[in-house]
Amino acid sequence: MKILTVSDKVSKAIYSSQIVENFSDIDLVIGCGDLPYYYLEYIVTMLPVPVAYVFGNHDGEQAMADGRTIDRPEGCISLEGQVVNINGLLIGGLGGSIRYSPRAKHQYTEAEMRARVVALLPQLIANRIRYGRMLDILVTHSPPLGIHDGDDLPHKGFKSFLTLLRYAQPRIHLHGHKHVYRRDINHDTIFHNTTVVNVYPSRVIKW
Numbered sequence: 001m002k003i004l005t006v007s008d009k010v011s012k013a014i015y016s017s018q019i020v021e022n023f024s025d026i027d028l029v030i031g032c033g034d035l036p037y038y039y040l041e042y043i044v045t046m047l048p049v050p051v052a053y054v055f056g057n058h059d060g061e062q063a064m065a066d067g068r069t070i071d072r073p074e075g076c077i078s079l080e081g082q083v084v085n086i087n088g089l090l091i092g093g094l095g096g097s098i099r100y101s102p103r104a105k106h107q108y109t110e111a112e113m114r115a116r117v118v119a120l121l122p123q124l125i126a127n128r129i130r131y132g133r134m135l136d137i138l139v140t141h142s143p144p145l146g147i148h149d150g151d152d153l154p155h156k157g158f159k160s161f162l163t164l165l166r167y168a169q170p171r172i173h174l175h176g177h178k179h180v181y182r183r184d185i186n187h188d189t190i191f192h193n194t195t196v197v198n199v200y201p202s203r204v205i206k207w
Contacts, residue, residue: 001087001207007032007141007176008056009201010039019046028087031076032176032199033095033106033141034058038065040073050086052077054095055106056141056176057154079139081116083123089207090127092120092170093139094161097177100154106141114160124168135170138194143175147189148198150178162191169193172207176200 004026006014013022019042028049031040033056044051053076061071077084079093094116096106108116124134142157143149144165149157155178165173173196180187180200187198197203 001027001089003027003205003207004029004043004202005032005174005197005199005205006030006035006039006043006202007199008034008179010036011202014202015039015042019043023047026204028052028089030091030137030139030174031073032056032139032174034176037062037070037073040076044073044075050077051075052079052084052086052091052093052139054079054093054139054141056095057097057104057106059095060105081119083120083127083135090131090133090136091139092123092135092137092168094120095141097142097154098156098158108158110159113158114163117160117164120164133169135168136172138164138168138170138173140173140175142177143198144173144191144196147191147196148175148178148180148187165191165194165196171195172197172205174199174205 029051031053063069083092099107099109128134144161145157145159173194176199189196
């Protein structure tokens with residue numbers, strides 16, 4: 001299985017008339033937040049595969065070219081605060097970033113994100129009973145604390161993600177949020193049994 005992952009920036013190779021030719025072998029698309037909704041809607045229209053996503057800290061209502069105002073990409077699968085079985089993969093999502101603006105919709109304090117992690121536990125336990133594992137892929141917008149995150153508050157990672165990774169042991173953790181432009185900076189980090197992957201702006205992951 002091949003998974004196309006996208007985050008934070010529109011890729012010209014994807015948002016193009018060549019998308020079907022370029023990504024004909026893709027089985028699933030996952031968005032890690034801060035993407036225009038028209039971009040995800042274009043992908044789900046052009047590729048005959050599921051498109052799942054979480055919200056980024058800048059996401060909210062967006063005005064579309066056809067006059068619509070929407071608060072989520074239509075035709076796509078929200079992973080927010082839940083674990084979904086897609087093509088046999090158990091995929092859980094927790095979007096948003098650390099809170100740095102008091103009224104932002106998709107920003108959370110560490111305590112608020114910890115509560116969102118705890119709310120996932122019944123689904124994780126049910127998966128363990130039914131499938132013999134809790135989670136295959138964790139999708140977030142922000143990285144975990146100390147892994148691919150930044151020194152400034154807006155790009156600080158969540159400590160509660162580290163706890164979730166230790167407990168649920170997904171094989172892959174996909175995140176965005178931290179823009180990386182230099183090739184000598186590591187995009188993949190092993191944490192216990194999980195490979196933490198910075199998606200920005202797009203990656204193809206082989207499962």
